[in-house]
Amino acid sequence: MSETKERKLFMYHRMLMCRMFEERVYYLFLEGRLPGTIHQSQGQEASAVGVCSALEDKDMITSTHRPHSHAIARGVSVRSLMAELFARETGCCRGKGGSMHVGDMEAGMVPAIAIVGGGIPLAAGCALAFRYLEQPNIVACFFGEGATNIGTFHEAVNMAAIWNLPVVFVCENNKYAASTAVEKVMRVKRVSERAMAYGIPGETLDGNDVEAVYQAMRKAGSRARAGDGPTLLELETYRFAGHSRSDPGRYREPEEVAAWKQRDPIARYEAKLLAERVLEPAEITKIKTSIERELEAAVAQAESDPSPKPEDCLSDVFAS
Amino acid sequence: MSSRASAVSNQEIPGREVTMVDALRAALREEMRRDKRVILLGEDIGVEGGFGGAFTVTLGLSEEFGHHRVLDTPISEAAIAGVAAGAALAGLRPVADVQYGDFLFLAMDQLANNAAKLRYMSGGKLSVSMVFRAPVGATTRGAQHGQSLEAFFMHVPGLKVACPSNPYDGKGLLKTAIRDDNPVIFFEHKLLYGSKGARKEKGGLQVVGWVPDEEYLIPFGEAKIVRPGRDITLVANLLMVHKSMQAAEILAAEGVDAEVIDVRTLTPFDWETVFQSVRKTTRLLIVEEDNLTGGWGAEVAARVADDCIGYLDGPIRRIAAPDTPVPFAPVMENFYVPSVEKIVGAVRELVKVHN
Missing domain, CATH: 3.40.50.970 (Thiamin diphosphate (ThDP)-binding fold, Pyr/PP domains)
Known part of the structure; x- marks a missing residue:
């Protein structure tokens, strides 16, 4: 199989895993089997997968309160993610993180930062360390359009820009900060225009086109790796679900939601791969079945995994 | 000085x-x-x-x-x-x-x-x-x-x-x-x-x-008794260690022997050194430049009360800045920042009333 074909199938598979994981998690919540809350990412798979597929081993990502797809796309194990959502000791954060803090630096993901904009300086800091230690790695820093209104965005993007740090700022513009439409809180038409303020390249692209995202990230990543500094990528996308599990999304017109569902990143990529004969119709069912089995195994494992002890609450505050 | x-x-x-x-x-x-x-x-x-x-x-x-x-x-x-x-x-x-x-x-x-x-x-x-x-x-x-x-x-x-x-x-x-x-x-x-x-x-x-000249490290969580004494324990940090030491010298001339503890680190905190001192002197004055309410001294007072209340011969007292922002005018700032005189005065009260 050619490298390109392999990559395309990989991206398709990863996007499906993101979607099916989220759908599975949604039903687990409805059934009352998971504690806490969730911020789901159905519809935003192309940005997570397109960006992460363009990364190399030991590159790093930072994420947000909506981190499941980022984690799956980066290769954090699905079992450890599911176990974390089940609040198990086997979870990627040993039950101390939960949905909003999943991550695993061994896999290349800083535990997700659930304060909007809070992860942006961390990304710049990791990038500073990579350059200082002469590691050939970059950081992909995910955040939503809402985060570009908070001070840390300005401070950290500026700092990364003046120091030419190897970081790519990935804005997933899903049009709403919780229930607040982007037009209400931003005078510029495009988030990418904000790049001008820092003297770095900014680009807006179809965030539901995984191939376009991948290519843009390769380009921005090469630039960062070469020491030419950060890029701001704005990926226009849409979350099909509400902001969190309790949000029915009444602030969005049904027509708008329907229109975006027509641009479903997975359906689009599937059609494209079928047309290119990269994917055969018969394979689709096989792939979905195998993902279903993997998720089933992850859920079964998580349910039987040990819970942390109550007093484990007291450990891991300090490194000894 | x-x-x-x-x-x-x-x-x-x-x-x-x-x-x-x-x-x-x-x-x-x-x-x-x-x-x-x-x-x-x-x-x-x-x-x-x-x-x-x-x-x-x-x-x-x-x-x-x-x-x-x-x-x-x-x-x-x-x-x-x-x-x-x-x-x-x-x-x-x-x-x-x-x-x-x-x-x-x-x-x-x-x-x-x-x-x-x-x-x-x-x-x-x-x-x-x-x-x-x-x-x-x-x-x-x-x-x-x-x-x-x-x-x-x-x-x-x-x-x-x-x-x-x-x-x-x-x-x-x-x-x-x-x-x-x-x-x-x-x-x-x-x-x-x-x-x-x-x-x-x-x-x-x-x-x-x-x-x-040679290298040394100081571990966290080890307070230092900068002046041993028998009659009262003064717990302080930063500048207040120096003011407490000055107060202790004045008090020494009056026959009051104050023990001064420099906490050095607040987290981790060396509770044992403070507890041992209080058990010995039976009196405690905490001196901090922070605002009184919710200052670190409040935590020290609570822990000492918890652990050593049976040893105490008087109330635990705190000298701290009042609950105001830091004022500018030197005359007001001098009033705001705990002074040697205030420390001496508080110690005199604690020692006199409860002797």
């Missing part, structure tokens, strides 16, 4: 008298020479022809180590803290600073939500080995350049808090802080930097301390 709080001078070991600024700079220099992962981040810390940070602590370090290790940042406290935390996650040992502790509030989310919690949220997998230096203390700069903020950070699980009162401790604790795998907020009192040089402080103490 000269204060020799270090009390470790030993003629056998080569060493010399240095100021707090000298001692802190030496700590940074030694650790940067020792470990390539140590970098400095801050505003105006390495500019040629500049001043080596607000209080000259980093003066000369960019010349020795280069601008890739002494990074002059924009005025971006949140990013300074967050970039330091991120760099720590990826293997560096950054020492960041703010020009005035008051600016820590701008960095609070990065410190309290990220640096402090990432180890915990990751289930103990990560460590955030960073130091954040911050000058505190009222020095006629008014309400936004003179606060004492230790209690805010003592309240955040996951942060260590150091507050040295003299050059010997300053150097030893800063070196320990840099090697610590946890985020450390390192408070320095502006009036203890020294009263000479380009950035001398009016009313600053010429705190000179003997520091050995």
Whole structure:
């Protein structure tokens, strides 16, 4: 199989895993089997997968309160993610993180930062360390359009820009900060225009086109790796679900939601791969079945995994 | 005045008298020479022809180590803290600073939500080995350049808090802080930097301390009894250690033998040294420059009450700043900052009434 074909199938598979994981998690919540809350990412798979597929081993990502797809796309194990959502000791954060803090630096993901904009300086800091230690790695820093209104965005993007740090700022513009439409809180038409303020390249692209995202990230990543500094990528996308599990999304017109569902990143990529004969119709069912089995195994494992002890609450505050 | 709080001078070991600024700079220099992962981040810390940070602590370090290790940042406290935390996650040992502790509030989310919690949220997998230096203390700069903020950070699980009162401790604790795998907020009192040089402080103490030439570290969580005594325990930090010592001298002339404890670090806190002292002296006065309500002294009072109440021959008292912002007018600031006279007065009351 050619490298390109392999990559395309990989991206398709990863996007499906993101979607099916989220759908599975949604039903687990409805059934009352998971504690806490969730911020789901159905519809935003192309940005997570397109960006992460363009990364190399030991590159790093930072994420947000909506981190499941980022984690799956980066290769954090699905079992450890599911176990974390089940609040198990086997979870990627040993039950101390939960949905909003999943991550695993061994896999290349800083535990997700659930304060909007809070992860942006961390990304710049990791990038500073990579350059200082002469590691050939970059950081992909995910955040939503809402985060570009908070001070840390300005401070950290500026700092990364003046120091030419190897970081790519990935804005997933899903049009709403919780229930607040982007037009209400931003005078510029495009988030990418904000790049001008820092003297770095900014680009807006179809965030539901995984191939376009991948290519843009390769380009921005090469630039960062070469020491030419950060890029701001704005990926226009849409979350099909509400902001969190309790949000029915009444602030969005049904027509708008329907229109975006027509641009479903997975359906689009599937059609494209079928047309290119990269994917055969018969394979689709096989792939979905195998993902279903993997998720089933992850859920079964998580349910039987040990819970942390109550007093484990007291450990891991300090490194000894 | 000269204060020799270090009390470790030993003629056998080569060493010399240095100021707090000298001692802190030496700590940074030694650790940067020792470990390539140590970098400095801050505003105006390495500019040629500049001043080596607000209080000259980093003066000369960019010349020795280069601008890739002494990074002059924009005025971006949140990013300074967050970039330091991120760099720590990826293997560096950054020492960041703010020009005035008051600016820590701008960095609070990065410190309290990220640096402090990432180890915990990751289930103990990560460590955030960073130091954040911050000058505190009222020095006629008014309400936004003179606060004492230790209690805010003592309240955040996951942060260590150091507050040295003299050059010997300053150097030893800063070196320990840099090697610590946890985020450390390192408070320095502006009036203890020294009263000479380009950035001398009016009313600053010429705190000179003997520091050995050979390397040493001071572990966190070990308070120091800077003056042993029998009649009352005074617990203090930073500048208040010196005021408590002055008060103790005055009281000694009156026949009151005060024991003075310098806490040195607030997190971890050396409870045992304080408890043992209180059990011996049966009286406790806590002296802090922070606002009274919710200050670190309140925690000391509560713990001592919990552990030693049966030993106490009187109420636990606190001398602290009143619950107001730091005023500007020197006449008001002198009233605001706990004074030697107030300490002496409080001790006299405690000893007299409950003798």
